[in-house]
Ligand code: GLY
């Protein structure tokens with residue numbers, strides 16, 4: 001039986017063969033890379049393999065491994081496995097041998113000689129790596145014609161990649177449910193994060209990005225990075241943006257909750273419920289052939305609707321949108337491609353030649369501007385925040401009189417809302433992988 005992994009490798013071979021042929025190469029060497037040393041230290045940074053390598057051999061334990069991709073032949077993995085009593089030696093996963101020719105080397109010099117000999121016998125070869133490694137004898141380094149073409153096609157995920165995404169999402173959801181419970185029992189950001197790690201089965205280093213564990217006004221910092229050891233005096237709200245990784249593929253999930261109680265907590269709960277409906281409406285609008293920039297604009301229209309419905313801003317939704325007032329409440333993009341990287345490469349590529357499609361000037365933070373295609377995986381993550389710096393600017397602007405400042409000020413203690421799901425585009429809409437995993441865990 002052909003495994004999903006074998007079919008995944010077949011697809012990668014087709015993509016790389018086409019990219020190499022167009023640029024006039026017979027082969028590519030893809031380096032996994034190595035971690036950097038901390039300055040004046042013998043300790044390394046956390047290692048993240050070159051994503052172009054990781055897509056072929058989906059495990060982090062691959063320092064200094066290389067893959068030789070030759071047109072029309074089985075990819076060859078050169079894998080170092082030094083004899084070592086300081087660390088457990090790495091091993092390639094046994095299931096990879098169904099699709100790759102694997103040689104392991106105890107001696108790094110023997111690996112390099114074997115690889116250089118294979119390069120010499122491969123014709124015109126391009127090296128794809130973080131650092132130039134000229135001694136391998138490749139004719140070129142990081143030819144952008146090859147890299148743009150493979151990065152452009154990476155937006156469409158294979159069934160193997162979708163299985164990894166679904167599994168990563170299950171783990172993220174288990175973490176979110178445990179974190180929510182820790183929040184409702186009044187714990188600190190630090191303790192909530194520990195609950196997340198235990199339930200999702202991750203060390204902090206394995207996560208796709210540093211968890212954003214934001215109580216109260218901290219949610220107004222989009223990538224809030226601290227973990228307060230002490231619980232706040234009062235809990236108002238909790239924004240958790242936390243993911244998971246399986247075979248290198250990331251889930252990227254955000255939920256926002258209000259603390260139990262009445263007053264502003266109850267009002268914030270209503271705002272979250274309203275915003276959740278709007279987020280689902282945006283997800284339902286995902287269609288192949290639609291530009292993501294258009295969906296992003298639809299998100300701003302939803303923010304305008306929420307601001308008016310909750311008497312935060314006064315006027316007509318169209319005016320509020322046209323005047324750009326929503327940009328003070330939603331300063332990030334609606335979403336981004338998701339895969340081996342949290343913000344997967346290629347979101348601004350107009351085609352496989354590398355032509356760029358930058359975001360409109362008024363939305364500089366928009367990471368995805370492409371026309372949506374079946375098989376794309378991206379996030380849908382609208383937000384509505386009370387960010388002091390942006391509110392100060394709005395207050396000093398000509399539009400200040402449209403804002404109900406007393407009401408905005410009352411919500412500042414809650415920081416803001418983000419609701420982030422991961423979706424797979426289908427032939428006529430999308431599958432919401434995140435909602436499916438919450439439902440599977442008994443939480444809708
Ligand atoms: N977790 C980062 C983001 O949502 O883009």
Ligand code: MN
Nearest residue numbers: 252379381420
């Ligand atoms: Mn995201």
Ligand code: MN
Nearest residue numbers: 241252253254
């Ligand atoms: Mn996120």
